[in-house]
Amino acid sequence: MICRFVLILAVVVLALPVSAQPLSVPSSARQVSSRVSPLDSYALPVAPFDGQAVPARTIEGAVDRQTWRVDGTAATTLQLLAPLRDQIQAAGYTLVFQCRDRECGGFDFRFGTEIVPAPDMHVDIRNYRFLSAVREPDKAVSLLVSRGRNAAYIQIIRVAPPGAADLRVEVDQQALPAEPAPEANSLTARLAQDGHVILKNLDFASGAETLEPGHHDSLAQLAAYLRAHPGQRIALVGHTDSAGSLQNNIELSRRRAGAVRARLLQVHGIAPDRVEAEGMGYLAPVASNLTPEGREANRRVEAILLSDR
Incomplete structure (x- = not known):
């Protein structure tokens, strides 16, 4: 009887909807764009530019492409990327590949992978970081962070089976280091x-x-x-x-x-x-x-x- 009850309870628990896990961007981030394709394919970069192309793994599912702009911050690309990387791993994802500008392939990597078009996303080919991660068998996420003269940009692309709960992006309350205002005559x-x-x-x-x-x-x-x-x-x-x-x-x-x-x-x-x-x-x-x-x-x-x- 007890075994039967445990079995029924397990079935009920498995049938409950799983809520999406939060992926928090800084409080000063402002969402610039969101493009959702209910069923699409995404070429997830898995290695740096190899001289011919950017090696990629094609994953099919619902593809969510979001970009965020962060104004008035002195944070480096690593300061922006590291907390998001930790959250992605905490959500059960395994890092497949990560690199920074020249290590990625610089210009060739930037133009050999999917980037949301400007002005929604800006990539300085000398100052960006990228990572890709997967959660088997059919979930993936990529993260691209870059800095320009006056702002930083974050691109997050997520792939999951249609209707499946996955990462959801939300604004955190933790502020990034602000760019100090110079004294008037400095x-x-x-x-x-x-x-x-x-x-x-x-x-x-x-x-x-x-x-x-x-x-x-x-x-x-x-x-x-x-x-x-x-x-x-x-x-x-x-x-x-x-x-x-x-x-x-x-x-x-x-x-x-x-x-x-x-x-x-x-x-x-x-x-x-x-x-x-x-x-x-x-x-x-x-x-x-x-x-x-x-x-x-x-x-x-x-x-x-x-x-x-």
Whole structure:
């Protein structure tokens, strides 16, 4: 009798509808698009671009494609992806493949896999992360996270049998780290407003090209700005006083800018393709070269904001 009751109870439990498990995006995320196909097929990437195509596993079912935009955050792509990855695994999914920009195949991977068209989804080919996961036998999810100049984007594609309960995307109450607002007259505020700024406390003696070791606050601020705006590039432009020939001063000013660039790369970890170094010699003075104070002011390095990558 007891066995029969246990069997009936088990059948009842199995017959109850299983609620979908939540997959929470940050509270600052705003849904941009949702496209649901009741019955479709999805090519789930399972490996990086192999030189010919992106290896994929085709899965059929109800396909739900959603994109989300996150404004005003300083979060990296990993900070955005990691909590979602943990939730996907907690829901019983097994990770099949994960990669970041160049490891994925860069441009070739981005254009070899399914991406919701712009402007609903933006992918910076130098700054994105991807993962795919499956829950046997017929459920799958892929996650693509990228950052642009002013916002981050999240794409979630889910596949499950029609009518089956699965992951549901909802907004979490946990806020992401906000992008700090620059002080009105700070180095980064002037760079954003004017498009260029003089890097203070990078003094060069007349004829010298070596940047002294130690902490330089202006470089720390510039590096923080670049980390908070991963889509932006800068040019460092060296300037000299008027002592010596124009050609020698152009070469000297270029080497000074190169020394500052090397410090940004080596000490602050800025990617090489985000910083250029050039020299103007004495062609763009900010003060008179007739006084010692003026000549000292003219020996400088400026940061110039370039277009987005």
